[in-house]
Amino acid sequence: MRRLLMHSPSAVAVLWIVGYLSLTLFPLLVLLLHPAPSGRGFWTEFSVALGFIGLAMMALQFILTARVNRIETSYGIDILLQFHRYTSLVAFFMVLVHPVILFIAQPETLQLLNFPQAPWRARMAVLGTLAFLAMVVTTIWRKPLKIPYEPWRASHTILAVVALGFGFAHALAVGNYLGLFWKAVLWGGIILISLWLIIYVRLIKPWLMTKKPYVVEEVLPQRGDVWTLALRPLGHEGFTFEPGQFAWLTLNITPLSMREHPFSMSSSADRADRIEFGIKAIGDFTKGIKDVQPGTRAYLDGPYGVFTTERYWDSAGFVLIAGGVGITPIFSILLTAAQRKDDRPFLLIYAASSWDDLTYQEELDALKEKLDLSIVYVLRKVHDDWAGDTGYVDQALLEKYIPLHRGSRHYFVCAAPVMMDAVERALFELKVPVTNVHMEHFDLA
Ligand SMILES: Cc1cc2nc3c(=O)[nH]c(=O)nc-3n(C[C@H](O)[C@H](O)[C@H](O)COP(=O)(O)OP(=O)(O)OC[C@H]3O[C@@H](n4cnc5c(N)ncnc54)[C@H](O)[C@@H]3O)c2cc1C
Known part of the structure; x- marks a missing residue:
């Protein structure tokens, strides 16, 4: 088993997913242990279960974004953040559906929406849900709303803490399932760990970094x-x-x-x-x-990050596809390969606006002396004397250069989002196995 895990990042990734599901469902299962409130209908209980699953998923978001190196090395930060986005939406859906089902099953509960008259347990639910809503809206539409990254990130953290805090306070105040001391302590522990992770990432880790300037x-x-x-x-x-x-x-x-x-x-x-x-x-x-x-x-x-050729030591060679500043990680890959006297073939397809925009161009050409490296420059704006490739990196261009035995290589792509999407689609059409394609997104949020 240990051997399997050591050699297979995907086995580790599956274990993390199992861990995630267990952590989401475990707190709910604990709530079902004796004593549960009696005489309530199926829909009421179902709605409460959705609320608790939503709350547990909210708490787990803090682990997903805490830059835990072990989790990150199983997936890569962009996949992790993608997972964070999707699971947050699922959690938000559950948090919203929870009261809606209650309103339908017990219409008298609609009075709880009258904020000034409502008891605090209901007000906290409303405030937590509004904070969650603000988080979802400012994240999905950050760019159209023209919210700069830094204020968005600060407000995202604050809203997350507010949403989770009010959500938990609401569950405690309702008390049907958290009435027992040990259940409240268990759920309180989960919430505190989540909040501790925020403090660790935002305060303690930076403080530790000052020790290594x-x-x-x-x-x-x-x-x-x-x-x-x-x-x-x-x-x-x-x-x-x-x-x-x-x-x-x-x-x-x-x-x-x-x-x-x-x-x-x-x-x-x-x-x-x-x-x-x-x-x-x-x-x-x-x-x-x-x-x-x-x-x-x-x-x-x-x-x-997992965008590294080192994970594929048994690959027969590499195809590296860069657009603009996406050359930076690929340049490091090539420099390191040259220093380590890697004798496998490297094909670099590097797209830029013009010849003058090809970052590290002289250094890249010099690397051909030290590596089995072929370089294809693809330029959008060219002078009359340019004999190389022009336009965009598309399927036709890739077909011209990548090896016929597609699966013998691993492909590393780093570029602007539009180019990444186009290259990913083209590689798929060219029957490159998806497991051999690795992407680094510079645009995380
Ligand atoms: C894994 C990864 C590797 C990267 N490597 C490089 C690289 O080698 N060279 C390079 O030039 N750029 C790289 N970037 C992009 C770089 O992080 C952004 O260009 C930079 O943070 C922009 O900051 P700004 O204030 O100048 O621009 P802004 O105009 O403030 O931001 C432009 C965009 O960059 C992103 N961004 C801004 N601030 C941050 C932040 N603090 N954290 C995360 N994203 C942010 C947002 O999507 C934002 O919309 C990389 C990004 C990622 C995710």
């Missing part, structure tokens, strides 16, 4: 409005990572603030004494990178 060694311009930010560990050995992974970076300010941003390491994984990031200037934080002074303190939380 980094210092900015240099900031170098690259093609494509990308800046290399090179960090050196200060008074410790730095961290080891797998090529393709990423870390959360906090600069200058205290790490107790919430201004941390995820970036893939772009340097070789075999150089812990100098960790580099390739950062494209697109917004508030990234546009300021060019002005960061050498000597500035930096803090890293990482490494995270």
Whole structure:
């Protein structure tokens, strides 16, 4: 069993799912133990069960987003966040359906919606549900509502705590199932663990990070409005990572603030004494990178991510597909492979707007001397003398370059969302096994 788990990330992933389902249902099963309220109809009991499952699922969201490395390495952060989004919607649905069924089964309970007159147990349910609703709306429509990422993230945390706190307080105040002391303690324990995880991630972990600071060694311009930010560990050995992974970076300010941003390491994984990031200037934080002074303190939380060739040591070779700044984790993969004298074939398909936007282009061409590396540049804006590929990375282009024996390679894709979707569809059409395709999304929220 241990052997199986060690060699099969999917077996570990299945175990986590079983764990998730058990954790969702266990608190409900405990409630069913003696003594349950008697004489209530099926629909009332059913609605209460939905409410409790919704509450347990809300509590579990705190584990999903706590950056628990072991869970994260089984799935990858984007799949985990996707799961978080979907299960939150399921929890929200249960929390909403819970009162609706009650209103239908016992119409007199509709009076509880009269907020000023309603007892506190009902008011808390309304407040918790409104907080949950605000969370769902601001998350799904964050971009159309033009809510900047940082305020959204802070409000998301506060609303989550409010929704869970009021939800639990409502269940306690109703008291039908949590009347017994030990049941209240068990549920209280679950809620406290969830809240503790928020405190750990937002306060304790950042405080621990201050014990291992980094210092900015240099900031170098690259093609494509990308800046290399090179960090050196200060008074410790730095961290080891797998090529393709990423870390959360906090600069200058205290790490107790919430201004941390995820970036893939772009340097070789075999150089812990100098960790580099390739950062494209697109917004508030990234546009300021060019002005960061050498000597500035930096803090890293990482490494995270499963977008790494190291997990596929038995692959016959790799196809790496990058768009724009999506080259950063792939550059690290290639640098590390060269340093480790990896003799397998690498095919890089790299799309950019123009020749001048091909970040690391000189370094990539130089790597051909050290690796069995073929590079296909795909440009959208070209001069007359350009003899290479133009346009977008589509099915026809991929068919021209990827090996005929599709399943012999693992495929790593990192680009803008539109390109990722198009490439994923094209690879599927070309019969590349889905288990051989790995995607890194830079756009998490
Ligand atoms: C796993 C991963 C690896 C990444 N690697 C790189 C890289 O190597 N090079 C690179 O240039 N970019 C990378 N990014 C993207 C980078 O994190 C964002 O471009 C950056 O955080 C934008 O911040 P901003 O304030 O400059 O821009 P804004 O205009 O504030 O934000 C632009 C978008 O970036 C995202 N974003 C902003 N702040 C955060 C944050 N604190 N945490 C998470 N997402 C945020 C949001 O989707 C937002 O809509 C990566 C993202 C992820 C998830």
